[in-house]
Amino acid sequence: MSRPRRRWQLPTLAAAALLVAGATAVPVIAQESPAEPTAQTQQEVEPRQEGYRKIGYFTQWGVYDRNYLVKDIDTSGSAAALTHINYSFGNITEQGECFQANQAGVGDAWADYQRRYTAEQSVSGVADTYDQPLAGNLNQLRQLKEKYPHLRVQISFGGWTWSKYFSNAAATAESRRAHVESCIDMWIRGNMPVMGGEPQGGPGSALGVFDGIDLDWEWPGSEGEVGNVIRPEDRENFTLLLQEWRSQLDAVGEEHGKEYELSAFLPADPEKVDLGYDVPAVFEELSFGTLQGYDYHGAWDPTTNHQSGLFLGDNEPGPLQVSGEIVVDKWLAEGAPADKLVLGVPFYSRGWTGVTGGGDGLHQPAAGPAPGRYEAGIQDYEVIKASAGNFTLHRDEQTGQAWLFDGNTFWTYDDATEMTRKAQYVKERGLSGAMIWSLDGDTPDGELIAALDDELPIGPNPPGEPGDPGDPGDPGEPGDCTVAAWDPATAYVGGATVSYDGHQWRAKWWTQGETPGTTGEWGVWTDLGPC
Structure with a gap:
């Protein structure tokens, strides 16, 4: 089963949105005149005494068209550089409870824990047997953790497509309890259902694979995918949902003798922050939060622009004013602690074709999304790098963004140089680290993760690492x-x-x-x- 690469679209300024690849793609709304940075956001910061977090998303569906397996996290060198892997995604029912299925667009138990791997495909180099209790991606992640004991793996719920019923899950004390209880039972206690005539699953079959939970609700109190349930109470209920998660994770952690982490993916749009998040209360419960650092612009815009600029340029077209710095400043100003903020970076590009106006192609009218290998308007970094010889490379030192242009097609992306720039910014602002969407976009030798790791080492004691049992x-x-x-x-x-x-x-x-x-x-x- 394959699902669209696009996952974190941002709201429209007006109702008129462009149809991109069969889905409504919509840009971020940011303040027209960003507020002057406060003393809090611009204060001097001390270097981190512990290592930096580097969280990489591994997509359930990447094992199909991209043939990106868990083993590739190892062979690319990424596993040694990461602190966390977020496995995306888990789905929930209309009542808000976790479940498994083998149905396109609903769930993929086959990829999760039923598919048997050959010795060549496996992290361990040992072939799966037909009837072993756990196979698929989850067993491979278990093997990866054996080889890299510092790694923590989290299950990520929601995403752009599967956030429809989060509001239901969070609506009442009973729904919150049932939601968390069902998800812990399946993903933390590892009680995967036996289904579809396959022998995998059963009590405790996936126990020990996951070390935490990542909530990717897009978005509390405001629009995401068409059809999502939204309530005015979502802002308050999101905090209550996090409290329920924290309480139940602490309880099962005491039972298992370990600490389970809790994180959330957080929006770039200031309006969404205001509508959906009581920021100080949210960070009382979160181990860390990952900030949307991309999809600021894309082929839904009528003109080309940077999709993940770190800073704002002087000649931004239209009313949309957004950058990585604006996003970081907003969350800090609302009370988020810098040492719990992780800046998201893209391992993919966004592109337009039919670009007119000449010059270097930036801020020029375009006809629509550029052709992509897996989805129109999107290209993995690995693919972009391989085709770069047919384009002219441009770099905007002011905004911190690279792009390719051949007179007709424009691709905005982050190469190793821009990853280094963003990693240095993370250090300068005293942030916790970098989050990657997604690992399957990198080159086979891990060019982008290596650039991040050079500036943001995980250190001898990676944040959140289970660590040794103590000084004996x-x-x-x-x-x-x-x-x-x-x-x-x-x-x-x-x-x-x-x-x-x-x-x-x-x-x-x-x-x-x-x-x-x-x-x-x-x-x-x-x-x-x-x-």
Whole structure:
């Protein structure tokens, strides 16, 4: 199953929106005269003492047309540079509860946990068996975490297409409780349903894959996709929904002996911020929030422009005035803590064709979206780089944006130079890091993630990393263990530590009855050394 790449469209200034690739594509509304930066937004910042967050979205549907597998996160070098992977997306019912399906546009359990991978396709290099309880992307993510223990994986709910019923989920105390409970049961406790005649699934089958939750509600209190449910109470209810999530995640975290994180994707449009978010209250619950740093302009606009400019240019056409800096300033001014803000960056470009007016093509009239490999008006960075020889490269040092133009077709995008510029901006503003939409747009050798990593290293203690079980103190003689001894009758969850045969061991996922030291390199137990 394949779904459209476009996911985070922004609202129209007027009702007249252009039809792009069969969907209404709409631009961001930002203030016509951005407010002067406040002392809060321009204050001197100290360098971060811990590493930076780098969150990459892995798209469920990218395994099809793009053939981008979880293994590619490893072979590209991206896994070593990331702190978090957001798996997109999980869907919810009209009543607001999580579910699984194998139906186009509704769900893809096959990609999630039923598809069996060959040894060549697999992170571990071992082929899946027909009847193993967990296969698909989730099993591959589990293997990736085994190889890179610092990585945290979150399930992201919603997105542009699947935000329709968030308002229902958040509407009442009972709906909030049921929503969170159902999603934790499926994605955190790992109780995937057995369905469609496939043997995968069952109680605890996906336990330990996910370390947190990402809410991508587009948007509380204002329009997103046509048909989304919207209520005036969404702003208040969003905060209450986050509180319910935080409460239940804390409870299951105590049960599992680990801390589960909670994040949210946040809009660029100042009006949407005002309508949907009590910012200080929201950040009381969030571990961090990711800011929309792209889709500021696209082929829904009648003239070419930068889709992800870091700064505002002098000659912006029309009433739309938006940049990465304006977005960051808005959230800081509303009370968001800088060290919880993550700036989004695109690993794709947006383009127009039929551009007239001459010159370098910027701010010129266009006929419509440029042809794209997967969707009109959009091209992955990997594809753009491969075709760049047919264009002239231009760079706007004022706004922080690159573009390609051949006299007819215009592509706005971020290359490694612009990624470096944005990463430096993240450091200058004291922000938490960078978020990537999406990992499948990069080159096979991870050119863009490498540029980010050069400026935003994850450090020895990546933010949110589960970390080691702690300083064991005097290790003593072999066999002198203070950690509880392994018990074959006890069920252990991922992250649990035990002692056995004079060593400490950490479980990678749920296990019961599997003896430490007997499960091999890719097995459930990691040897932490002598006690």
